[in-house]
Amino acid sequence: MADKIQWASNTMPKSDDKHLGIMSLDHVKKARAFHQSFPQYTVTPLARLDGQAARLGLSNLCVKDESYRFGLNAFKVLGGSFAMANYIADETGKDVAECTFDYLTSDQLAKDFGQATFFTATDGNHGRGVAWAANKLGQKAVVHMPKGSTKPRFDNIAAEGATVTIEEVNYDECVRMAAAEADACERGVIVQDTAWEGYEKIPSWIMEGYGTMASEAAEQLREMAINRPTHVFVQAGVGSLAGAVVGYFTNLYPDNPPTFVVAECAPAACLYKGAAAGDGDPRIVDGDMPSIMAGLCCGEPNILGWDILRNHVTAFVSCPDWVTARGMRTLGAPEKGDPRVISGESGAVTTGLVETLMLDPEYAELKELIGLDKTSSVLCFSTEGDTDPDQYRRIVWEGEYPTC
Known part of the structure; x- marks a missing residue:
């Protein structure tokens, strides 16, 4: 039997939210203008997965595909x-x-x-x-x-x-x-x-840089006549990407932000552990962190990102490796008519989580908590492509890390 997904509803006391301003629209606009000055810059695709959305019972499912970023196969x-x-x-x-x-x-x-x-x-x-x-x-x-x-x-x-x-x-x-x-x-x-x-200035600049990806996605959704995602699923290692994405969309839709769900790899789920404790402090995970989600194997959180997340995220989810493997296979072999997304081990966990929540009644309580249903327009971020091609093929072609 595969390991179970674990999750925690966010019941933590709110902070003064002083770090939300890092991801202000003006800061992100500056970051995007900087990236646009690079000759390698192009907007990465937003894959609209209408066939998969219909199969899962969602209104919309879109996945931002960062395998095209600057020819480097990842958003970082x-x-x-x-x-x-x-x-x-x-x-x-x-x-x-x-x-x-x-x-x-x-x-x-x-x-x-x-x-x-x-x-x-x-x-x-x-x-x-x-x-x-x-x-x-x-x-x-x-x-x-x-x-x-x-x-x-x-x-x-x-x-x-x-x-x-x-x-x-x-x-x-x-x-x-x-x-x-x-x-x-x-x-x-x-x-x-x-x-x-x-040490906060450089991490805040890094988070602002990640805002380019979120800004592109918001613009692409509007071009698809999806004016606002109802749900944003984002993965977390130290939590800087998650904090950046949650911060940007909270600033973009201050009166009606999406429901935010953060996914971590189980061996390094310091944010989930903090949310489960409920006291407002993240936890530190030490030692080895065996997971195929190498980019998420971080046990000490970014205090800036954490402060944003504790104020605005609805649920923190700890995901075993089979969750991201499921997402990798689903994105790599899409429904007829849907675009293919080559998503690596740290990129596909959110799609795998959405798929599981919509199909597995064991997680009905979490699905209900976040209000995921036929009216939902879901945005996920595939943050990397096949950065380890051999492992990607073992998972997608040969079936390593089965769902059950």
Whole structure:
């Protein structure tokens, strides 16, 4: 029997919501203008899955497909690149609006700023994005990957010219390692979406960068005459992406925000554990976190993202690996007429969760709590493609991690 989905209704006391402003519409507009200055920029597809929606009994189901982002097969570059641009803007006394791709790749940047070394920890996608941006901007990058990281993800980072290692510790220990090395380096900068006391500015810029993806999705929904999603499902590792998405849509629809559901991988479900405790504090998960959802295997939350989530999310859900495997297979073999989405292990968990809630009566209580029914217009984010092609094929073609 497969492991069960666990979930917690949000009964936590509200905070003063002081971090919601990070994802203001003006901040996200600046981030999107920055990304639009890149010659590689295109709006990634929003897959409208009408056939699957009809089969599941939903009004609409749409999945944002980040496998097309900048040719990097994942959304993470949006945050790292915008944080680096903001850092350079601060150092040179400019507004980030002046730090376009053309300026950041110009000879003038070398005169104004010179060269720094950007340190980060990653399961693969964030590090590849930081390495890619550093390479394009003539900067240096050092990337540490946690125990169990795969060779294809390592190779993708190394191909961007970064110094990259796989360590024998978990993700959160790699974050501490990267931060210590940045402090010891003459021009070292830690670029991490994990925020902690005293390290909040760069994580907030990263979250704003993620807002480009949410802004595109909202615009695409309107073009499809779906003026507002009733439900937004988003995955969480440290919670920066989830906080960014929830924060953006809360600011976009302040009088009638969607119902938000956060999905985590079970071994690293620090947000779910915090919600289950009900006291307003997240929990820290330590040690090994065995899961195919490598990008979500983070045990220490971003305090900025958590503050947004505790105020606006209806349910936090802890998902075993079979949930995302189900989503990967469903998106990879769609209903007739629906577009195919190649979604990786950390990308498909929300679609797998929606599918399960609509089809499995065991989770009727959660389905009822969030009001998921035939009137629902659901938005999910597939945050990565097949970043490990061999594992993707084992799951989608060969049936690893069956639903039951």
